[in-house]
Amino acid sequence: MTGESDEILARVEDGIGFLTLNRPKAINSLTQTMVNELSAVLTGWEQDDAVRAVVLAGAGERGLCAGGDVVAIYHSARADGVAARRFWYDEYLLNAQIGRFPKTYVSLMDGIVMGGGVGVGSHADTRVVTDTTKMAMPEVGIGFIPDVGGTYLLSRAPGSLGLHAALTGAPFSGADAIALGFADHYVPHDKLDALTRAIVTDGVEGALEAHAVEPPPSSLAAQRDWIDQCYAGDTVADIVAALRGHDAGPGGGPAQDAVKLIATRSPIALSVTLESVRRAAKLDTLEDVLTQEYRVSCGSLRSHDLIEGIRAQLVDKDRNPKWDPATLAEVSAADVEAYFAPADPDLTFEEKS
16 A cells, blocks of 8 residues: 555555655655645554554654655745645644544654654654654744644643753753653664564564663753753743853853753744743643644744744755844744734644544
């Protein structure tokens, strides 16, 4: 069984449906076609009694998925935004579809797993990471805000670990992913092929029993004391001030590293991200959060910083974005609130229920 293009490979072997994201040169970044095909294949397999479990992996050696095709988003944003809105609408429907998929869905989150990769991987019911996993929600670096249900996960991470990950955009390890609630099982990278074969012969539980190991300690979890303390502030400016005051001095420390990273990020994206994660914590379901994220993503299309951030990082690659507003102090409450205005149309899940 194959899809209409070669960007998604789908096959069934002895009752296991294997899905492979197949754009290895782009670290399997998601396109509109890929989102459509993933949803269609999952819908078919959900209704197929011959398929008892699904396994998602990424082609190539670099990772499961580096995110959405943000250069396509850039070109859409510079035009009329229609393609970007359609992509997010369909992508978030897919995220919700994965989140409530009625059969075992195993995501092999090896290597780079960022943004949209988290969306197709971390809402699975069986989430595997490895010693090569490099996970992140790095949206603030391109003037965007964590989406794909990322704020649902970030807001439910222990203490303020999720806020730290969201506002720095920094990558974290497989062990950290388990500690944050983005993953469940740790399998050494060199055992992934054996795990995949064992899923066919022994089932998912048997395969994990044979190949999953105790993860190493999470370095992020070990830093919860200072992270919880510094990220308790009401505003990003408060958080930055607390970070600056922590372990300041010769040599600095992880709080100073966080400040340096945050200083490079879009001030409006940081401010909206803080609000988005805190609002997500009060929403009951993944679908509720995705509806909020869709509004925020559509809001970002109206901003200067999304186009400028993608330009600087991925188009011109000068790594020198000119943010507007340029500083946190210039971001108003009204600027932030505008991102949460209802979309037209809003994201709904009626057709998928």
